[in-house]
Amino acid sequence: MAKAVLLFSGGLDSILTAHILKREGIKAKALYCHTVFSSLSKKDARGNLLRTLSPLKIPLKVVDISSRHIRLLKNARYGYGKNLNPCIDCKIVMFKEAAQYRNSIGADFVASGEVLGERPMSQRKDVFNIIERDSGLKGFILRPLSAKLLKPTVAEDKGLIKRDNLYDIQGRGRRKQLVLADEFGIKDFPTPSGGCLLTNPSFCRRLKDIIVNKPDFDIYDCRLLKVGRHFRLSAHTKLIVSRNKDENAKLKKLAGKSAVIIYPLRAKGPFAVMEGKFNKRLINEAVYITARYCRGEGSSLRIKVNTPKDKYTVITGS
Numbered sequence: 001m002a003k004a005v006l007l008f009s010g011g012l013d014s015i016l017t018a019h020i021l022k023r024e025g026i027k028a029k030a031l032y033c034h035t036v037f038s039s040l041s042k043k044d045a046r047g048n049l050l051r052t053l054s055p056l057k058i059p060l061k062v063v064d065i066s067s068r069h070i071r072l073l074k075n076a077r078y079g080y081g082k083n084l085n086p087c088i089d090c091k092i093v094m095f096k097e098a099a100q101y102r103n104s105i106g107a108d109f110v111a112s113g114e115v116l117g118e119r120p121m122s123q124r125k126d127v128f129n130i131i132e133r134d135s136g137l138k139g140f141i142l143r144p145l146s147a148k149l150l151k152p153t154v155a156e157d158k159g160l161i162k163r164d165n166l167y168d169i170q171g172r173g174r175r176k177q178l179v180l181a182d183e184f185g186i187k188d189f190p191t192p193s194g195g196c197l198l199t200n201p202s203f204c205r206r207l208k209d210i211i212v213n214k215p216d217f218d219i220y221d222c223r224l225l226k227v228g229r230h231f232r233l234s235a236h237t238k239l240i241v242s243r244n245k246d247e248n249a250k251l252k253k254l255a256g257k258s259a260v261i262i263y264p265l266r267a268k269g270p271f272a273v274m275e276g277k278f279n280k281r282l283i284n285e286a287v288y289i290t291a292r293y294c295r296g297e298g299s300s301l302r303i304k305v306n307t308p309k310d311k312y313t314v315i316t317g318s
Contacts, residue, residue: 002160003107004142006030006058007098009048012177012189013145013180018145019184021111021281024161028058028111033094036066036222037197045078045195047185051134052188061101066219073198074215078130084207085198087122089128102140109155115177116146116170125150145177174240197226206230214236219220223254231289236280237276237300239286241293247271261306262290265313269294269301283307287314 004021008014008030021028035041049129053060069090076086078257098110114123122129128150131140139154147156147166156163158210168175183187197203206225210217213235225242227250231239248271250314255261260274260283272290287303294301303314 001025001027002109002155003027003029003105003112004109004155005102005107005112007094007113008049008053008060008131008213009033009113009195010045010052010190011113011195012174012181012186013115013118015052015113015189016177016180016184017111017113017144018058019186020052022056022058024160024165026111029101029105029107031098032060032061032062032240033065033097034062035064035069035090035133035196037069038221039195039197042150055118063097066222070217070219070222074211081121081199083199083201083204085121085196086117088127091122091131092134095131095141098134099137099140102137108160109141109142109153110137110157111144112145113145113194116143116149118172119172141195144182198267209238220254220256221275224273227251228270228272229293231286233274233282233285234277235275235277237282239272239274239289241272241290242270258308259288260308262286263304264291264294265302265304267290267294269300278307288316291316 003028006018006021006028008018018028018030025269030053032045034045034124038045039062041161042062049060064105072086072093073084076089078088081087095110102110116123116125130248142153142155142161143150147163148168149170152163155161188207203225205237209232210225211219214221226241227247228240231238240251242251251271251273255273260278263275270290272286274286283305287305291303300315303316305312305314
């Protein structure tokens, strides 16, 4: 039985590819590359993917490529998409992971759900060639949904999979994929909104602010970008204020040891985290911004301030 590594995102195209490999008698193992810019947490993404793959009896490996993703984001060799998405560079990193996994388990090839022409930046023939070359997988990446529009791969040449049983889908429409999903009996799949925050204009505005004011940003900074309201207090100081109970919990969990923590006492309100350089004036400004979103009794609020070196309470107007 031929073996393949399936680079799996959980979208309809990769689900279809999983079903095609199963139908063709290929023993597949799925690989999911998680980044800090994924819209879902690693835990939630893993759970969703396992539920999808479980009926097919395809095992899943999850790898976190966040550190490498941040490095390539800062210096994308092949540029960016409409926002801050370095899609080509990102794909190369993912396929390099797939190549390593292929070598470790002795798989014959790597499969991907990519569709020719579906993404204007990263799903073109010339880009496919770049990805194969730079990932060290030249000839070993099978894209079953568009295979008949591409050169035969090693898997087809060796008879590991029949080219006649593959497809010639291209373009941004999903009509053919939906027909194929119906044939496979696939009922549950995500909308094609995209799971990468680097394609989200609102998130990218926050990220651009970090790039300008803190060029050495890391995973911690990127995690904070995904939560709350963000206020730039100075070039070196930022305040994040939660918007609801769930974000209160997230910020409490995320807050680093060097952060200033601000929250109301005996009143409903947000949990706030101030990162960077701070002084008394900036802390007072952060306190009043936090108080603006609190609901307390009477005309004053007691706001707790925890700095890395001190703890105290500020009484302020509501």
